Amino acid sequence: xxxxxxxxxxxxxxxxxxxxxxxxxxxxxxxxxxxxxxxxxxxxxxxxxxxxxxxxxxxxxxxxxxxxxxxxxxxxxxxxxxxxxxxxxxxxxxxxxxxxxxxxxxxxxxxxxxxxxxxxxxxxxxxxxxxxxxxxxxxxxxxxxxxxxxxxxxxxxxxxxxxxxxxxxxxxxxxxxxxxxxxxxxxxxxxxxxxxxxxxxxxxxxxxxxxxxxxxxxxxxxxxxxxxxxxxxx
Numbered sequence: 001x002x003x004x005x006x007x008x009x010x011x012x013x014x015x016x017x018x019x020x021x022x023x024x025x026x027x028x029x030x031x032x033x034x035x036x037x038x039x040x041x042x043x044x045x046x047x048x049x050x051x052x053x054x055x056x057x058x059x060x061x062x063x064x065x066x067x068x069x070x071x072x073x074x075x076x077x078x079x080x081x082x083x084x085x086x087x088x089x090x091x092x093x094x095x096x097x098x099x100x101x102x103x104x105x106x107x108x109x110x111x112x113x114x115x116x117x118x119x120x121x122x123x124x125x126x127x128x129x130x131x132x133x134x135x136x137x138x139x140x141x142x143x144x145x146x147x148x149x150x151x152x153x154x155x156x157x158x159x160x161x162x163x164x165x166x167x168x169x170x171x172x173x174x175x176x177x178x179x180x181x182x183x184x185x186x187x188x189x190x191x192x193x194x195x196x197x198x199x200x201x202x203x204x205x206x207x208x209x210x211x212x213x214x215x216x217x218x219x220x221x222x223x224x225x226x227x228x229x230x231x232x233x234x
Contacts, residue, residue: 003232010228014221021214028207035200036159037189048199053192061184064144064153070107072097073134078104081118081140084126087154087208092135106137111150114141115157118177120166127154142180148194151201156188 034046042054077092078100084090095104106114108128116124118140127150128135137143146153156162165186170176191197 010225017214017218024211032159039161051196055189056192058190060186060188064146066180066184067143068145076134076136079137081138084124089126103138104136105139106143108135113144113153117142118175123158142183149197149201151205152197155204
């Protein structure tokens, strides 16, 4: 009875955090659809108070510098395509320049956005905010150095309308991909005022933080349950 009650309580906590996580993901999806203009529109459905101007059409290459070239350090942390899940960096490995994969070319600077150009429907895109200068990303990512707010740009590329537009320009079937030049030429809508970008970016940064928090709590509880199952049964 005691063992059963213990695991019942643990399962309840796991379910609770699963529900919180799904709720935050659903909330983010709703905000993404409402706080960016729908296809054919220039004004989003939901806005912060005080902003009424129509958004401006720009090429993505006009709102961020693409793939800046810099000399790689002799030793660096390499980030491959499998290393970003959602908006989180989950892995990297130390390599020497002379032994690094040929795809290791994108030297990260704080504020850079790394957009997964292969299977972009996965939305594995990362905003680099570390104060480090020794992280190098694979060429499987397009490196965008935003001229405006980085988190706004990260949120923009996660919208369904943007992903759909990218997929329409992709080549390949099993591994659809878009090259950086085609990505830079894509038309997007951005606020005419930089402060609106900043407010939108802050909102989604907060939502992503909560998603990450619930995800980590859920993983911790699942690991605890697995450990107890191993130890509390013969």
